[in-house]
Amino acid sequence: MAADKTRVVWFPIAIMAALLALPALQFVGNYNYLIHLVLFTASYVVMASGWNVLGGFAGYISLGHNVFFAVGGYFAGMAFARLEISTIILAPVAGLVAGALGYLIGLIALRVRGPSFIISSLALVKIFRILFENWEFVGGAAGVALKANSLPVE
Numbered sequence: 001m002a003a004d005k006t007r008v009v010w011f012p013i014a015i016m017a018a019l020l021a022l023p024a025l026q027f028v029g030n031y032n033y034l035i036h037l038v039l040f041t042a043s044y045v046v047m048a049s050g051w052n053v054l055g056g057f058a059g060y061i062s063l064g065h066n067v068f069f070a071v072g073g074y075f076a077g078m079a080f081a082r083l084e085i086s087t088i089i090l091a092p093v094a095g096l097v098a099g100a101l102g103y104l105i106g107l108i109a110l111r112v113r114g115p116s117f118i119i120s121s122l123a124l125v126k127i128f129r130i131l132f133e134n135w136e137f138v139g140g141a142a143g144v145a146l147k148a149n150s151l152p153v154e
Contacts, residue, residue, distance in 0.1 A: 019038075019042065022035055022038060022039075023035070023088050039091065043069075046095070047065060047069055050068075051065050060110070060113070060117055061117070061121075062117070062118075062121045063118060063121045063125065064121035064122065066125065067124050067128045068098040068099075068101060068102045070128065070132065071097065071098045071128070072094035072095055072097060073094070074132065074138055075090075075093075075094045075097045075098070076090040076091065076093075076094040077138075077144065077146065078137070078138060078144070079093075079094075080146060080147075081144045081145075081146050081147070105124065109121065109124070
C-alpha cells in the first residue's frame with residue numbers, strides 16, 4: 001500500500017523532470033529528431049487528455065478541440081516568425097494562450113448541453129477557420145514562411 005502511494009507521488013515528478021531535461025539533449029548529441037517526436041507526442045497527449053476530461057468525465061461531445069490546438073500553433077508560429085522567440089519558451093506559453101482562450105469560450109459554451117453544445121462547438125470551428133483563412137497578420141490561407149532551423153536532423 002505504501003509503495004503505491006510513493007509511486008503515485010514520484011511518477012509525475014519523474015515524467016516532468018524528463019521533459020524538462022529534454023532540451024539539453026541537443027547539446028549532448030544529435031537527438032533533434034527524438035526531441036521532435038517527443039514534443040509532437042506530448043502535444044497530442046495533452047489534446048487527447050483534454051478531450052477525455054470534457055467528453056469522458058463531463059459528458060460533453062466537443063467537436064471544437066482542434067480550434068485550441070490551432071490557436072496555440074498560430075500563436076507560437078507568429079511569435080517565432082515575427083519576434084524570433086525560442087520555441088522552447090513558446091511551447092508552454094502557446095499552451096497557456098490556448099488554455100486562456102478555452103477558458104473564455106468555456107464560460108459561454110458550457111452553459112448549454114446536448115445538441116446545442118455540439119452545434120456551438122461546430123460554429124466555433126467554422127468561425128476560427130474563416131478568421132485564420134482571411135486574417136492577413138497570419139498570412140491568410142497562404143500562411144507565413146518560417147526561418148529554417150539551423151540544427152541538423154538525423
